[in-house]
Amino acid sequence: MNPRRRPPGDTIAAVATAPGRGGVGVLRLSGPAAFEIAAALTGELPSPRTAALRTFRDADGEALDRGLVLCFTAPASFTGEDVVELQGHGSAAALDGLLRAACVLGARVARPGEFSERAFVNGKLDLAQAEAIIDLVDAGSARAAKAAFQSLEGRFSTRITTLAEGLVAARVFVEGALDFSDEDIDWLADAGLHDRLAALDHALVQLLADAQRGRVLQQGLRVVLSGAPNVGKSTLLNQLAGVDAAIVTEVPGTTRDVLREHLTLDGLPVTLIDTAGLRDTDDAIEAEGIRRAWKAIESADLVWFLFDDRQGMSADDAALLARLGDDRPCWRLANKVDLSGGEPGWRADAALPTLGLAAKSGQGIPELVTALHRHAGLTGSEEPLFTARTRHVDALRRAAEHLARARDHLGQQAFAELAAEELRLSHDALGEITGRFTQEDLLGRIFAGFCIGK
Numbered sequence: 001m002n003p004r005r006r007p008p009g010d011t012i013a014a015v016a017t018a019p020g021r022g023g024v025g026v027l028r029l030s031g032p033a034a035f036e037i038a039a040a041l042t043g044e045l046p047s048p049r050t051a052a053l054r055t056f057r058d059a060d061g062e063a064l065d066r067g068l069v070l071c072f073t074a075p076a077s078f079t080g081e082d083v084v085e086l087q088g089h090g091s092a093a094a095l096d097g098l099l100r101a102a103c104v105l106g107a108r109v110a111r112p113g114e115f116s117e118r119a120f121v122n123g124k125l126d127l128a129q130a131e132a133i134i135d136l137v138d139a140g141s142a143r144a145a146k147a148a149f150q151s152l153e154g155r156f157s158t159r160i161t162t163l164a165e166g167l168v169a170a171r172v173f174v175e176g177a178l179d180f181s182d183e184d185i186d187w188l189a190d191a192g193l194h195d196r197l198a199a200l201d202h203a204l205v206q207l208l209a210d211a212q213r214g215r216v217l218q219q220g221l222r223v224v225l226s227g228a229p230n231v232g233k234s235t236l237l238n239q240l241a242g243v244d245a246a247i248v249t250e251v252p253g254t255t256r257d258v259l260r261e262h263l264t265l266d267g268l269p270v271t272l273i274d275t276a277g278l279r280d281t282d283d284a285i286e287a288e289g290i291r292r293a294w295k296a297i298e299s300a301d302l303v304w305f306l307f308d309d310r311q312g313m314s315a316d317d318a319a320l321l322a323r324l325g326d327d328r329p330c331w332r333l334a335n336k337v338d339l340s341g342g343e344p345g346w347r348a349d350a351a352l353p354t355l356g357l358a359a360k361s362g363q364g365i366p367e368l369v370t371a372l373h374r375h376a377g378l379t380g381s382e383e384p385l386f387t388a389r390t391r392h393v394d395a396l397r398r399a400a401e402h403l404a405r406a407r408d409h410l411g412q413q414a415f416a417e418l419a420a421e422e423l424r425l426s427h428d429a430l431g432e433i434t435g436r437f438t439q440e441d442l443l444g445r446i447f448a449g450f451c452i453g454k
């Protein structure tokens, strides 16, 4: 990979291990003065990639700790710069002292994500791979960790690059054909071109589906939980919280805020968005809460609408359900089947997907969780291939739309210029994922989401 920008000139330092107590703690240095600063801290440096035991001292020669020193010479390092790792004891105070000593000797404390940013800038990783680092660090399940590692290894990026190369070839052909448009031969009618674009379209749609599954694994499914008071929403939530020792955290806030509960259901991260109070519209402050709730609902993947199976759904329920499920899947959950005499499980006869359950006793909950996994594309046989983010899914969607338009235009030869432009836009959208066309401000936002020392 080619360097994208001139490497930054200063040397950065950060504690790379998690804050708190630990057997080992690592201070990382990267930049042109990394070796010089490390030598001042530890004495003679070992040859690159060889560990040596040294005493770490501050600028006044006072001993701070004793541990291993590891040097990596540019460009064969994580960041592509000279890098040193000092592996001392995992004491916050000792590591802080070491960091301060490094700064006295000329290093600067790294911003969050700055090591990965430098790796990206120096062409060691593309953007999707850099993002995979943070996905791996944040992975909430073994499956998510495995998928993030695949992204880091370039599995996602390779598929993007292969598609991008296919698009370049198609662009060269179409633009070349435009240059020779005065001649008698109709290059653009070439069946080979149409077949190639159809194959690219197919691969892009496939990649989009895989990326959507990867996104769900990394960011979770967002499910709107709705229904009238007393139908059993809290009871359902508590039952789900018992699945797979789920972690439940309630985002602090008043009833005016949108309530979100984060659960992990058999390894699938799920955010439940509570829509309690959606129907109260008289109060101005309440209205703001409702506006926020609708905003949260807009970004949801799925709606669960709970009702008491004894009464069925009211007209109000049906109206709200229609609004919630405007352009996303909606499941009706017929609760309290223990009281209604209904059967737990999916009802084949219902127009909308309807599941009978008894939230209180847990009947129907396994079916609900299994369906959720299937909805997320995470059934046992279909492991997600890599992690992805909303930004990637959006870019792939745009790339697919532009490609589809290009194919439409090519069907009508008069629009060949438009086809060439759509192919370029499709190509640019793919480039955003790996960072070839990403704007600087977006890069800043992406790396700011990383932790310090990464």
Ligand code: GDP
Binding pocket: 227, 228, 229, 230, 231, 232, 233, 234, 235, 236, 335, 336, 337, 338, 339, 357, 358, 359, 360, 361
């Ligand atoms: P919410 O207002 O929708 O959150 O409803 P709750 O979860 O607070 O439930 C209202 C009442 O219904 C409580 O007394 C629950 O114990 C009861 N309940 C909820 N689910 C069931 C169920 O499946 N069977 C029975 N028998 N009672 C239930």
